[in-house]
Amino acid sequence: MPEYKLAVIAGDGVGPEVIAEGKKVLDALSNGSTELNFAYSELPWGSAYYRETGQMMPDDGLEQLKLNQAIFFGAVGDPDIPDHITLQGLLLPMRRAFDQAISIRPCYLHPGVDSPIVGQKPGDIDMVIYRENTEGEYAPVGGRLYPGTPHETVIQTGVFTKRGTERIIRAAFEGCVRRNKKNKVTSVTKSNAQAFSMVFWDEVFEEVSLDYPQIETESLLVDRAAMDLARWPDRFDVIVSSNLFADILSDIAAVVTGSMGLAASANINPSKEYPSMFESVHGAAFDIAGKGLANPLATISAAGLMLDHLGEHSTAGRIERAVARCLEERNVITADLGGNNSTSQVGDEIVRLLSID
Numbered sequence: 301m302p303e304y305k306l307a308v309i310a311g312d313g314v315g316p317e318v319i320a321e322g323k324k325v326l327d328a329l330s331n332g333s334t335e336l337n338f339a340y341s342e343l344p345w346g347s348a349y350y351r352e353t354g355q356m357m358p359d360d361g362l363e364q365l366k367l368n369q370a371i372f373f374g375a376v377g378d379p380d381i382p383d384h385i386t387l388q389g390l391l392l393p394m395r396r397a398f399d400q401a402i403s404i405r406p407c408y409l410h411p412g413v414d415s416p417i418v419g420q421k422p423g424d425i426d427m428v429i430y431r432e433n434t435e436g437e438y439a440p441v442g443g444r445l446y447p448g449t450p451h452e453t454v455i456q457t458g459v460f461t462k463r464g465t466e467r468i469i470r471a472a473f474e475g476c477v478r479r480n481k482k483n484k485v486t487s488v489t490k491s492n493a494q495a496f497s498m499v500f501w502d503e504v505f506e507e508v509s510l511d512y513p514q515i516e517t518e519s520l521l522v523d524r525a526a527m528d529l530a531r532w533p534d535r536f537d538v539i540v541s542s543n544l545f546a547d548i549l550s551d552i553a554a555v556v557t558g559s560m561g562l563a564a565s566a567n568i569n570p571s572k573e574y575p576s577m578f579e580s581v582h583g584a585a586f587d588i589a590g591k592g593l594a595n596p597l598a599t600i601s602a603a604g605l606m607l608d609h610l611g612e613h614s615t616a617g618r619i620e621r622a623v624a625r626c627l628e629e630r631n632v633i634t635a636d637l638g639g640n641n642s643t644s645q646v647g648d649e650i651v652r653l654l655s656i657d
Contacts, residue, residue, distance in 0.1 A: 313584025314594035315374025321596035321647030347378035356389030371577040377584035398574035400567035403431035412628040413558035430472035431546030472540035482537035561595025564602040578606040592642035622653040
């Protein structure tokens with residue numbers, strides 16, 4: 301029986317609540333199978349750890365994570381700690397150190413879920429966003445000169461390599477081929493204003509597209525893409541963009557498909573040399589933390605993405621079907637979707653649905 305070693309970082313805010321339900325689902329799958337087992341390494345890192353130690357994770361944190369095949373992540377952030385400390389201290393170091401270059405964020409309008417966009421029916425909105433995840437605008441390159449003086453100068457540099465840009469664009473085309481739906485890849489940049497990095501991105505996109513003549517392509521400026529996501533989301537299939545723009549667009553895509561509580565994310569190391577990371581797109585949501593209000597379906601779906609990455613495709617499909625059925629039946633759903641059930645009740649419902657699948 302294969303045993304998968306999973307690092308579990310529940311993190312901050314609602315993170316522990318939704319991770320508990322994700323583990324509940326994984327345990328149910330393991331307990332009901334003679335061919336699946338998980339060994340968890342529970343790592344208490346995050347804002348509470350920072351208050352105790354002055355670090356978001358220990359000095360050997362990355363070495364500890366390397367011992368695992370995947371990382372199951374909750375959320376990071378704290379209203380009393382600046383975001384650049386929480387993000388740069390935990391989440392981004394993992395993405396960069398483990399070369400988790402390919403972020404995949406599926407967005408689907410399920411039966412039983414209403415879109416805020418009038419006229420959109422279940423299945424009309426069905427897209428995947430490919431986000432470059434290790435460089436671009438999030439690269440920690442820059443500095444401050446003459447701090448605290450009237451001459452203070454700040455430089456923040458975006459970093460775009462041929463390797464990084466080409467592999468995320470190629471991953472998007474390959475993903476589009478596998479999906480075989482609208483067969484369209486949309487590249488999103490701001491090349492009218494960013495004449496070096498974004499023009500370079502456009503050039504690489506055009507170069508890679510030549511290898512996929514069967515795929516329709518379009519290039520949009522990010523403001524146009526944001527506008528179109530809010531009025532014609534059904535026109536998109538696969539979107540590929542830089543670290544910053546894809547981060548913003550994936551939040552819009554999550555909202556137009558019903559809720560941030562449904563948006564899962566995979567952070568993939570393409571070579572599988574290092575562990576990949578799986579999480580929900582939503583943040584720590586401290587305003588509802590500890591109240592049992594958080595929707596755990598994004599984290600449960602992220603567990604499905606993790607199993608698919610590990611090669612457990614049929615089991616991942618079971619999670620996907622259980623989530624879809626939960627949403628369509630609407631017997632047990634959280635407040636963000638118009639229900640009144642708790643985080644743990646939704647987790648229990650997914651376990652029940654798995655048992656009858």
